[in-house]
Amino acid sequence: MKKIYDHIQVEEKWQKFWEEENFFQQTDVVPAGMEKDYLLFAFAYPSGSGLHVGHVESKTALDILARFKRMNGKHVFFPVGWDAFGLPAENYAVKTGVPPVVTTKNAIDTFRRQIKRLGISYDWANEIATNHPGYYKWTQWLFLKMYQKGLAYRGKGMVNWCPQDQTVLANEQVVNGKCERCGTQVIQKELEQWYFKITEYTEELISGLDQVDWPKPTKEQQLHWIGKKNGIEIEYPVEGTDQSIICFTTRPDTNFGATFIVLAPEHQFVRDILDKKIPLTEEQEKHLPKLARYVQQTAEKTELDRQAEGKRKTGVFTGFYVLNRLNGKKLPVWISDFVLAGFGTGAVVGVPGHDLRDFQFARTFDIPVIRVVVGPDKNEGEITDESQVQEEAGHMINSEFLNGLEIHEATEKMMDFLEDNGWGKRTVSYKLRDWLISRQRYWGAPIPIVYDPQGNAHPVKEEHLPWMLPTDVDFKPTGESPLKSSKEFFERTERLYGKGWTPECDTMDTFVDSSWYYLRYTDSRNESAFADKEKMAKLLPVDMYLIGPEHIVLHLLYSRFFTKFLRDEGYLTFDEPFMKMRHQGMILGPDGKKMSKSKGNVITPDEIIEKYGADTLRVYEMFMGPLESDKPWDTGSVIGVYRFLQRIYQLYQTGVTEKEAPGLVSALHATIKKVSEDIPELKFNTAIAALMIFINQWEESIKKAKVGINAENANAFLKILAPFAPFLSEEIYQSLNSSAKNLKKSVHYEEWPKHDPKQLIQEKVVVVIQVNGKLRGEVEIPQEDINNQEVVIAAATSSPQVTKWLEGKEIVKEIYVAGRVVNLVVK
């Protein structure tokens, strides 16, 4: 009778065994002569709803890699932790009054239990959670380090404000004008906020990408985000004043076609007019009310309003003119919200003939349009329609000394000319801004700053770290930081710093927590440093980072910034934290849509493990398709993997024989080769297919000839199966070798088998025959003739399948690809 593999009982048994024996806990030192391998996954936010099958994918993938590398003699560092600060826990607290520290702990406990059931071989001894005072003490310490170096600063600025969450959002956290978290329309607000000066490292954030092995599209997205543009700042004197307006442009070649200037409503010059710091003529005074109203309106506009406006241009004339020194023309100065205060100089020179937005603006306000570029259509006439606006290619006209030049040549010549005359200066502009880290939230690390009675900022003293997050707060959103409601927090500040001193009540963006967690892993219990320098030098940088594509821009940019800063401070010896990075795709619901509670398409690992076991879940998810692509979950298909594992278990009852089938042994070596090649490339789906093929062959051999493979080879197969199905392979390994003398403690401590190339050599090779590129037959060629073209061609042309296609034809060409294909070209 067949023995049924009882996954529940078996998996519990080995999970307990591995845990009791501290199987995968690393000593924190890399043993001499061993190469380290640091495998990292993006630590998760422990949400209340627990793990879903999507979480399982990346964890399993890296676990397979970890086990494979251990068996290949690497010192694997595979830590785990929790990105535990964040909004959901706090929102839950607002609703229910349960403190975030409680919900977070419960959520982590659930996650931990679920992950352990999956058999992920994490180094639990170094587990971290960013909400733990032992962790955020160092988050705060790093803030102070930045503060000392002038890289953390306080500044006034327009910020994105979410009225629902009652907090500031980074630009990156505003999606389509809505809050990334809750979907509420974001508005603009001016506030005093803390920033990190990431722009200090802009150039290195660009050049450092050359050092790392990341997917190309990821690098491109980062570059795009940084948005480096070479251009020139041109100075335009304002008529009737001693001021001038500076415009940034990448296309000064078109400057003879300039007909106006547009400022962002937030531009300093506009403020100066409104504040009457600039003497106004009577005529100019008349523009003031309109101007003031427009500035006011812009400030109140939400991102969504701006979007709803679409391309429709609005604006107001300031009453001022500047001088275009190239041709002595007067250009009217306008303001419009299509010009962004944060890019370039917040002022744009309007060339309506050759910039679509400028054209639309000129049309709306009846400003003249001048053609200075002739495009590939050779049209030199007036520009009257959007479709005629030539931006990308052509030659100059109506531009005096530039006439006839190709636009790129003209750009260079114009830049030289402007610089030579002192009217402009070449410059580089970036989209990247400093990182706004203040959050008016409770559940985060408090910013370690206190204010003296005069309101000046002072760093919290190092001996007062961790600067504890108070617990006596009111979670109800008031528009102000919840920490303001803590009596203890204010009392503490006065006690430690003096009467009238007050604490900073904002907390840090959770991206700060996650910008350095991979450093803390290396020395997670250190109480006197964020991590020991030597330990970091030994284990870092990260060798493989597996991360979802959603983190491409922010988290990676911030982490790289931290790394470069800490390197400059002498703590780190490398430039880039993540040497190799790959992305896992998303596991979609059975309906092909993103899994979400509200859609009711969430599959939990618990239900699958209950029914089929953790090994089945692991192997199924790896078998679904390429790691990096999005894949819909199909519960129906899980059964196939379940059957596969059951059949393996059955085979080991009957398939291990003293006499071996030679073809089977050779097939095993081919399988070892394939699996060994696929795992490092993260091609788990094809590795599993190879394992399945071998099991099919082995089964067939037993059925037909009653011969299988011997114990040694049977063990070899178990070893290559072990990373994928750790429980099943351990179970079989232990019972198969129960009488063996020098048994390793576990299959997972075994050495990875090597394939024997001699075993892969076939006696006969099938060569395919094509006639004029079409498949017409095949011949078997003995191994020794495989490189003898004459023999192979002769065999091919005399093959009965082929002769009928050659009848009455002349062979004009013979192509032979050794061991694969013959192509006969006939006429």
Place this chain on the structure above:
RNA sequence: GCCGAAGUGGUGAAAUGGUAGACACGUCAGACUUAAAAUCUGAUGCCUUCAACAGCGUGUGGGUUCGAGUCCCACCUUCGGCACCA
């Protein structure tokens, strides 16, 4: 609009420029069973067909090549990201 990725059976998917559809699900037929589930065996791209070693087939249209899912050009569709960035 710009940047990026991807289009292959009923489904998830394989395929260093060299036998397209490996492997798996599903489906159909059969075995076992009172029956069902489970398990096992066989078939399964489409089409003509008694059967095909015949024809057609990797989003569309061209091209390069002895040979193209794979390389090149143009286009269509889907999905991600950015989006008035001067």
